[in-house]
Amino acid sequence: MTALLSLWRNTFVRRVLEAALTLVGVSVLTFAVLRVLPGDQITASYGIEAGALSPDQLASLRAYYGIDRPLVAQYFSWLGGVLTGNLGVATQSQQDVLDMTLRALPITMELAVLSIVVALLLGVPGGLLAASRAGALRDNGSQLLSLLALSVPTFLVATALSSWLANRFGYNPNGEEFATLLRDPALNLQQMALPALTLGVSIAAPVFQTTRASVLAIRDEDYIRTARAKGVPPRRLQARHVLRNALIPVVTISGLQFGFLLGGAVVIEQIFSIPGIGRQVLLGMTQKEYAVVQSTVLVIAVLFVLVNLLTDVVYRLVDPQARAQ
């Protein structure tokens, strides 16, 4: 038992180290992309007037911003700033990127949670229904539906749905100024309903497929046959033996999708004017606010890695096999 535990700890430690290494890579890549970007901090703050600066002025400005130092030194001073919460400032609005991010993040988190709830409510029962009679009409029908959900772009569904509701019924809660959950819950939930529904339907497809595949795989396992032979009633067999084990991969896929939603909801946030973190990146891009883009993308990537790590930990906690390995 103790040997198994230490072995599990080892794989766990390995997984954490891997995540840490990934984060280092993420920071290097983000930093490198910023250096590749056309224009530097000087052109960012002076615009086209940067061209009128004399070589002396340019040199002193470069020294001021620290971009005359070697790249490695620049990287470490940038990283030091990021680690102490200095994510830079949006030049036009003079807003602190950390503040902006802290405001946008809960909104995206709420959207992600609601979308996952929709996806689970659609995908898990659908997967169970399909697996209950593999190859039958209900199976093929729901597989076709999931294929459609994967194939129809979310921006198309969102555009069609919202313009239909607005044109036909004059219902457009997202036309009003965005309300946070704390300020006006009723309006907030109305504004979140369509985006969460659209995203939820598209994520329901992988949840459905995972549920279906894992129920089918588990049904033929030896321990299920043993339980059945022992005379466990079918209903109890389904609930205690099949469902409980079949839902383990669903935890993993939900975690992955949640992580993906933290940055992947950019299109939906844009269409429904939801001031989340994806929209922050997009606005940064259109306004050429490179500090905003770079820091926000970094935050999203870090969260993504952490959510995946957490998913892995939860998976190890709920899956006896992974625990034993």
Next chain:
Amino acid sequence: MSATTTAVGVPARAPRGGALRAALLRPAGVVGLLLGAVVLVLAVMGIFGLTPYDPAKQDVTQSLVGPSGQHWFGTDQFGRDVFSRVCSGLANSLRIAVVSVGISGVLGILIGVLAGYYGGWVDRVVGVLTNVLFAFPSLLLALALAATLDRSWVTVSIAIATVYLPIFARVARAPVLRLRHVDYVTASTAIGRPRLSTLFAHVVPNMWGILLVQVTLSLSWSILTEAALSFLGFGTPPPAASLGGMVYDAQTISAVAPWMLAFPGLAIVVFVVGLNLLGDALRSTLDPRSGGRR
């Protein structure tokens, strides 16, 4: 987790050509192929300028005309023929999908295969690099890259290729890990064939099925990604027609001209559904366990 390994850990040798033919005989394969053929015909019309109208030609006297014998899919607010623009948009999607999947497929498979075959530090470095790329949500990464580079269909292709490269690397690596210790591979190196030559003579040819499925699915994803990029204004620049851009343009006037939203949207869906059906049919043929087994 995956149940693709057989009892002895040796995958069944995929029959060349046979699997493809079998996949195309499945209902999903037939429908997929039909949808693909329709899309291909329209895209070819777009590529060679065989559309009924010039997709970029404006004619204000004909603006926002509904679908008719003259304009099958109607016209947009500038009087441009929507059918011609859908054809040219499909051509654009196809071109970007083929180029981006080509780049990411060739490089990704090469990297994945080498990492899996040689193992050790090569594998570890590749593992870290793919993990880093995976840490960025795919659309966001494509968006960031496309916004950094100048806007053109080439840069969009490169951006999408970067996103899918690690996926190909990972998909290609897994079967190599299983295949590199199979008897005929060991035998090949034992009789003195160089390792690299063994890799391409005996390992890679046995994984083409898995890779073909991945190529089909990646094509459909890259079409969706390109459409999303164009919708957000970071894809193929106007006046060239792109399906995502057309949906975006239709957004505000879809109440007056629903055809402007419906037809480009339908074109994306048909294209992607067709490719996904083909991919599904291929996958179920190659791996019967993933299909509707009892």
